[in-house]
Amino acid sequence: MIYLYTxxxxxxxxxxxxxxxxxxxxxxxxxxxxxxxxxxxxxxxxLSFTDYxxxxxxxxxxLEPAIVxxxxxxxxxLQQIRQxxxxxxxxxxxxxxxxxxxxxxxxxxxxxxxxxxxxxxxxSVTSPIAMAITAQAxxxxxxxAAIVIGVGLLGACFGTTILRWANVNNPQAQGLAMGxxxxxxxxxxxxxxGPEQGGFSSLALIVSGIITALLAPVFIYFIELTGA
Amino acid sequence: xVSLINIIRSGLIITxxxxxxxxxxxxxxxxxxxxxxxxxxxxxxxNLRLVKVKHLTPTSSLLLNNMTLFFVPVGVGLLQHLPLLxxxxxxxxxxxxxxxxxxxxxxxxxxxxxxx
Numbered sequence: 001m002i003y004l005y006t007x008x009x010x011x012x013x014x015x016x017x018x019x020x021x022x023x024x025x026x027x028x029x030x031x032x033x034x035x036x037x038x039x040x041x042x043x044x045x046x047l048s049f050t051d052y053x054x055x056x057x058x059x060x061x062x063l064e065p066a067i068v069x070x071x072x073x074x075x076x077x078l079q080q081i082r083q084x085x086x087x088x089x090x091x092x093x094x095x096x097x098x099x100x101x102x103x104x105x106x107x108x109x110x111x112x113x114x115x116x117x118x119x120x121x122x123x124s125v126t127s128p129i130a131m132a133i134t135a136q137a138x139x140x141x142x143x144x145a146a147i148v149i150g151v152g153l154l155g156a157c158f159g160t161t162i163l164r165w166a167n168v169n170n171p172q173a174q175g176l177a178m179g180x181x182x183x184x185x186x187x188x189x190x191x192x193x194g195p196e197q198g199g200f201s202s203l204a205l206i207v208s209g210i211i212t213a214l215l216a217p218v219f220i221y222f223i224e225l226t227g228a
Numbered sequence: 229x230v231s232l233i234n235i236i237r238s239g240l241i242i243t244x245x246x247x248x249x250x251x252x253x254x255x256x257x258x259x260x261x262x263x264x265x266x267x268x269x270x271x272x273x274x275n276l277r278l279v280k281v282k283h284l285t286p287t288s289s290l291l292l293n294n295m296t297l298f299f300v301p302v303g304v305g306l307l308q309h310l311p312l313l314x315x316x317x318x319x320x321x322x323x324x325x326x327x328x329x330x331x332x333x334x335x336x337x338x339x340x341x342x343x344x
Contacts, residue, residue: 013297031296035303042307049307056301063298065242066291067263068249071270072284073292078275087342095335103327110319120323124331127302128261143316146309149302151324156296159332168336176339181331188295198292204335206264213260 005055012037026161031185032153067126067184070202073191077199080172088176088200092207095180099124100212100219114227119144121219123151125209126183133213137220148183155182156189171196179204231286238287241279245270 013034020028042049074081081088100121107120118139122130127148134144159178168174171194178186179201187205191198249266252258258265273279306313313320 009300010297013300031299031303034300035306038300038304039307042304049304052304053301056304059298059301062291063295063302064263064266065246065287066295066298068242068246068266068270069284069288069291071245071267071274072281072288074267074271075274075281084339084343087339090342091335091339094338095331098334099327099331102330103323106323106326107319110322111316113316116316116319120320123324123327126261126264128263132261140312142309143312146306146313147320147324149299149306150320151328152299153303154324154328155332159328162329162332163336166333166336168333168340170340170343172343173336173339177332177336180335181328184295185299188299191292191295202267206267209264210260 002051002055005052006058009034009038009056009059026157029153029157032157035153063184070187070191070198070205073195073199074202074206077196077203080196081200081203084172088203088207091173091176092180092204093211095177095204096124096208096211096215099181099208100215104219104223108226112226114223115139116143117223117226118220120147121223122212122216123147124181124183125212126205129209129213133216137216137223149185152182152185155186159186159189160193172200175200176204180208183209235286238284241283242270242287242291245273 013030016033017030020030020033038052041047042052103120103123104117107117115138118137119134121139122133122144125148127145130144130148131141135141155178159182160174163174163177168177174193175190175197178190178197183205187198187201190201246263246266248269249262249264252265253260253262270279274281
C-alpha cells in the first residue's frame with residue numbers, strides 16, 4: 001500500500017504543474033509547492049514519513065540517470081561551448097569564488113558556529129559534492145544537503161526572473177548563471193526554458209562542481225582560523 | 229515495436245554509463261559523484277562517436293523532461309532537518325538569498341560581457 005505514496009508524489013506534482021504553469025509569478029513553482037504540501041502533510045498528520053521515503057526511492061533513483069542524460073544537451077551545445085570555452089571557465093571560476101565567500105561571510109554576520117559555516121560553504125553545488133566537501137571538513141553533511149536543496153529552489157524560483165530584470169538576455173549566460181548558482185535543480189529549470197539554457201546550465205553544474213571541490217580547502221582553512 | 233526497442237536500448241546505454249561512473253568513483257579517490265562521472269563519460273563517448281544522439285532517445289528526453297519531479301522526495305527530506313534548520317534559520321536564509329543573487333548576477337553579467 002505504501003506505493004500510494006509514489007502515486008501521490010506524481011499526482012500532486014502533475015496537478016500543481018498544470019495549475020501553476022499558466023501563472024507568471026516566480027513563486028508559482030510546482031517543485032516548491034509539492035515539497036511544501038508533503039512537509040505540511042507529514043507534520044500535521046500521523047502518516048509515516050519513513051513509508052513515504054521508502055515508496056519514493058524510485059524517483060531519487062531516477063535522479064542519477066537523469067544527470068547522466070545531461071550529457072546530451074551538453075553535446076548538442078558543443079559548438080557554442082568550444083567557441084566560448086575560456087569565457088565559460090572564467091565565469092564559472094569567479095562564480096564559485098563569489099558563491100563560497102559571500103555565503104560564508106553573510107552567515108558569519110549571524111553566527112560564528114563553525115559547523116554551520118562549513119555546511120553553508122558548498123551550498124551552490126550538487127548535493128553529493130557538497131556533502132563530500134562538508135564531511136571532509138567536519139561540518140554536518142545532512143545540513144549541507146538541506147541547504148543545497150533550499151538554494152536550488154531559490155535559484156529555480158527566482159533565477160530566471162532576476163536574470164531578466166538584470167538584462168541578462170543571452171541564453172548561454174542565463175544557463176551558466178542558473179547552473180553555477182543553483183546546481184541540478186536550477187539546471188532542471190533551465191532545461192525547461194530551452195536547450196541552449198539547459199546545455200550551458202549542465203556545463204556550469206559540472207565545471208563549478210569540480211572547481212568548488214578544488215578550491216574548498218582554501219575556504220575551509222580560513223573558516224578554521226576563525227575558531228582558533 | 230521499434231519504439232519499445234529504442235526505449236530499452238537508450239535506457240540500457242544510460243544505465244551502462246551510470247554504472248561506469250559508479251565503478252570509477254568506487255575504485256578512485258576522486259571526490260566527484262558517480263552521476264557526474266557518468267555524464268562526463270557519456271559526453272566523451274558522444275564526441276568520439278561511440279554513441280549516437282539517436283541511440284539515447286527517447287529515454288534521455290523522458291528523464292530530462294521530468295527531472296524536476298525527481299527532486300520532490302529529496303526536498304520533502306528537508307523534514308528530517310527541521311530542528312537543525314530551525315536553530316540556524318536566519319543565517320541560512322539570509323546567506324542563501326544574498327549569495328544566490330550575487331552568483332546569478334556575477335556569472336550572467338560577466339559571461340555576457342566576455343562573449344560580446
